[in-house]
Amino acid sequence: MTCGSVDDGKSTLIGRLLFDTKTILADTLTQISNTSKKRGMEAVDLSLLTDGLQAEREQGITIDVAYRYFSTGTRKYIIADAPGHEQYTRNMVTAASTANLAIILIDARRGVLTQTRRHSYLAHLVGIQHIVVAVNKMDLMNYDQAVYDKICADYLVFAKEIGLAQARDIRFIPMSALNGDMLVDRLENMPWYTGETLLEMLEDAPAADEEQNAEFRFPVQFVCRPHASADADLHDFRGFMGRIESGDIAVGDAVTVLPNGYQSKVKAIQIGDAQLKSAQTEQSVTILLEDEIDTSRGDMIVKTGSKIEPVKQIEAFVCWLSETPMSPARTYVIRHTTRESKAKIASIAYKVDVNTLEQQPATELKMNDIARINFKLAQPLMVDSYTQNRAIGAFIVIDESTNNTVGAGMIV
């Protein structure tokens, strides 16, 4: 995904990347060049490739995430173009939550800004493994290496303070998204930079693998009981359907179903009518157990002996996404895996000031605030810490009066 402050050139960068990798087809190019002309621009405005909404084009800004797809022959990419405006931070968080790599853009003329910090902090918080810091618009600074070096040094100081530099793989690159320097082609303007181009960095970054070593977690999404079927063999069929959020499982493994703690063994694993001996993270499968166990949506199947227990209190970092502030007096709904619970705020430990990283006391949360909060739950949840297991450590907060998603939570 791309992120960073307003007008740093995120959308232009994606447009350029698509253009230089020949992903843009002729008719799309004609369309955007017509639109550019209509808007009185001399050159084709490549940001129009992702800024697809009327309101975005009128204002020349990104409002919501656009998803674009390209492949290089070796790899297929899903790129998300996030908005830089503070007002639309929640859309940046949407894009960040599923990203493996973030390109954080910095305008070479302006250096590290508040929004650069906020996005870096959020990227760190949601656990994006690979960070590419792209110092853009180098053409406007005479492609001066000193400018680049200074910005990189500034950024590193901040990245160390928030723990980003220690925990993640960070790379730096100078570029001009408008000209195409260092995206796909190196061009001649920055001979002093000998590192990889952006595309080379993307091609080299390992794909999502961080959860590969986590323990087996299988939240049940749906229970298949075709008892009314004419087929007598299916009379006792009871399949637990879901996606393996982490770890792997094989036929014969001993499992426990939470929160009740019933134990059994895996009798079969299926995808459609294909029978599997084993299955792994991210596969959507149907699991059959040896014993008849009362299990429904919201339960979680784990391997017997795994260290996970139902809890009725959780502590988490929450990013508030709604214009309506979070009120400690209200009850919210927490959706965690396939399970929901009513939740009350037991206490707000502190709020984080993204600029100073200071911890401040808080009694409510406004949009874009990040705070550490204790929740009391009506129903037990089976949780891991977010840093150990993203899928089992994440939740969303829902406001029942509007059904809106108002918060993003990461369990400590």
Place this chain on the structure above:
Amino acid sequence: MLNKKQKNHNPLSHLDWLEAEAIHILREVAGQCSNPVLLFSGGKDSLCILRLAEKAFRPGRFPFPLMHIDTGHNYQEVIDFRDQRAAELGERLIVRNVEDSMKRGTVVLKTSDEPRNKHQSVTLLEAIEEFGFDCCIGGARRDEEKARAKERIMSFRDEFGQWDPKNQRPELWSLYNARSHKGENIRAFPISNWTEMDVWQYIERENLQLPSIYFAHNRDIIMRGGAMMPANVKLADGEVINQPKAGEIVTNMQVRFRTVGDITCTAPVLSDADNVSKIVLETATTTITERGATRLDDQTSDASMEQRKKEGYF
């Protein structure tokens, strides 16, 4: 206990990953919504979704009926195929007709030959109300169009069926929020992240049957509005549409359709790809987007899809 050092994983292939994601989304709809429906047109995207639904729910029945909003201007082959596929699956198919909305007076055409695609929204909203559906599963993909590129996987619509692109629900991780109040609606798009290429590769891998018009065939064509239009198409009721106007020349050409939709606004492309693997090759080398040359309804203005979606279109 699992040995934490153990590493015996092969990452899923891209198609397997997309498939697993789509199945997950379908099951979330089934788990969260009380009365969902699967929009099924007989087209390639919805045929992929049917296969995904089989993988998601068999040996059980689908936890939703299928529904087609028929403009009355669809190819007979596609309609026959639609009915045949629903029958093979043994699933319930609901058909609602734009022509009935016209009779009711809720759809008013400006001219009798105006494309009816955008009027599907009215009939769809009427059907949603008639059956009380709280979620419609659709085959839209983000790579199809720039407004679609912006849409969530679970996309909220208010009681007028409107999409508010400037104020979408945040959608985090794969924790989908398909909640709605009575009268409101969710549109769920399980193959949001698929490209046209992914769809064709999936069709090839799964050996899916498709209506014949997707493959190269000979057809009478006229040029209209800069696009190739199929000429003299006979509908089920005997009516012949897209008749050449004065000055329009009919030429027989070898073509195929990249998307199926209302006959009056869906154009074919020149092609000799008569099987799926040839289509995969053609898709890899094409210089024109799927809807670019083929959907006249997208070309009326720069933002026509966004406009239609705001009004309740899928």
